[in-house]
Amino acid sequence: MTELELIIDLHKNSDRQGPGSEKDTQKALKFLNLPTDQNLKIADIGCGSGGQTISLAKNLNGQIIAVDLFPEFLNELNEKSQKLGLTDKIVTLEKAMDDLPFNEDEFDLIWSEGAIYNIGFENGLKKWKDYLKVGGYLAVSEITWITQSRPKEIEEFWKAEYPEVDTTANKIRQLENNGYSLVGYFYLSQDSWIETYYKPMQARFETFLKRNDNSELARKVVEDNQAEIDLYQKFKEYYSYGFYVARKNG
Numbered sequence: 288m289t290e291l292e293l294i295i296d297l298h299k300n301s302d303r304q305g306p307g308s309e310k311d312t313q314k315a316l317k318f319l320n321l322p323t324d325q326n327l328k329i330a331d332i333g334c335g336s337g338g339q340t341i342s343l344a345k346n347l348n349g350q351i352i353a354v355d356l357f358p359e360f361l362n363e364l365n366e367k368s369q370k371l372g373l374t375d376k377i378v379t380l381e382k383a384m385d386d387l388p389f390n391e392d393e394f395d396l397i398w399s400e401g402a403i404y405n406i407g408f409e410n411g412l413k414k415w416k417d418y419l420k421v422g423g424y425l426a427v428s429e430i431t432w433i434t435q436s437r438p439k440e441i442e443e444f445w446k447a448e449y450p451e452v453d454t455t456a457n458k459i460r461q462l463e464n465n466g467y468s469l470v471g472y473f474y475l476s477q478d479s480w481i482e483t484y485y486k487p488m489q490a491r492f493e494t495f496l497k498r499n500d501n502s503e504l505a506r507k508v509v510e511d512n513q514a515e516i517d518l519y520q521k522f523k524e525y526y527s528y529g530f531y532v533a534r535k536n537g
């Protein structure tokens with residue numbers, strides 16, 4: 288297996304492929320003011336195995352197109368939605384998030400947890416806005432500095448990993464500069480990183496290594512993920528995922 292295949296193998300059986308939780312999805316949903324008597328059209332971009340897609344399907348009336356680049360994650364989501372009887376509400380689509388076959392003004396809601404960074408926050412805001420109806424909502428979580436200053440080590444790490452990392456105020460300004468108005472914001476708690484993402488991932492390390500014959504590459508994947516966890520533990524006061532809920536202006 289390649290390193291990418293191993294990374295998918297480590298993550299595909301989990302509820303979440305990034306920090307976040309059912310509670311966070313519910314909290315973000317509360318900021319929406321959408322008609323309850325209409326069938327909504329919703330996209331969940333970078334859905335992974337669809338932890339949040341299932342919550343959206345249970346809480347909203349309408350159809351969700353759940354998009355991801357990797358069929359392994361979409362297969363997991365399809366299995367879950369079959370078991371839960373949600374196949375009439377969730378359709379999966381294997382596509383790159385910067386090459387979507389959507390129409391202008393098609394969606395009431397675009398959701399994306401922990402995924403917009405793949406094409407860059409501002410690029411995503413611009414590209415996806417066309418697909419939203421005027422008054423439609425964008426709900427995205429994005430890596431964010433939660434303090435005004437921070438130690439050089441973590442600043443340099445994130446600037447190298449993701450140069451668009453920024454403060455909440457600057458992310459909100461980007462939303463406003465691109466034709467959205469913020470309706471709600473919060474950042475993920477430490478539990479949403481540790482309890483619902485990192486601890487379940489660590490619990491899978493052993494079976495993952497066994498399944499992959501303890502290969503050098505599999506060990507590297509575990510080491511890299513453990514290093515990410517250690518970094519979070521050391522610097523968790525300074526960054527999180529900000530959850531931004533905004534409305535497209537007319």
Ligand SMILES: C[S@@+](CC[C@H](N)C(=O)[O-])C[C@H]1O[C@@H](n2cnc3c(N)ncnc32)[C@H](O)[C@@H]1O
Binds near residue numbers: 305334360382
């Ligand atoms: C950190 S995970 C978040 C997954 C899920 N939303 C969650 O919160 O559990 C990022 C997701 O984006 C997907 N992804 C990465 N690059 C992508 C691209 N260019 N187009 C579509 N999906 C992509 C990955 O496969 C992965 O499922």
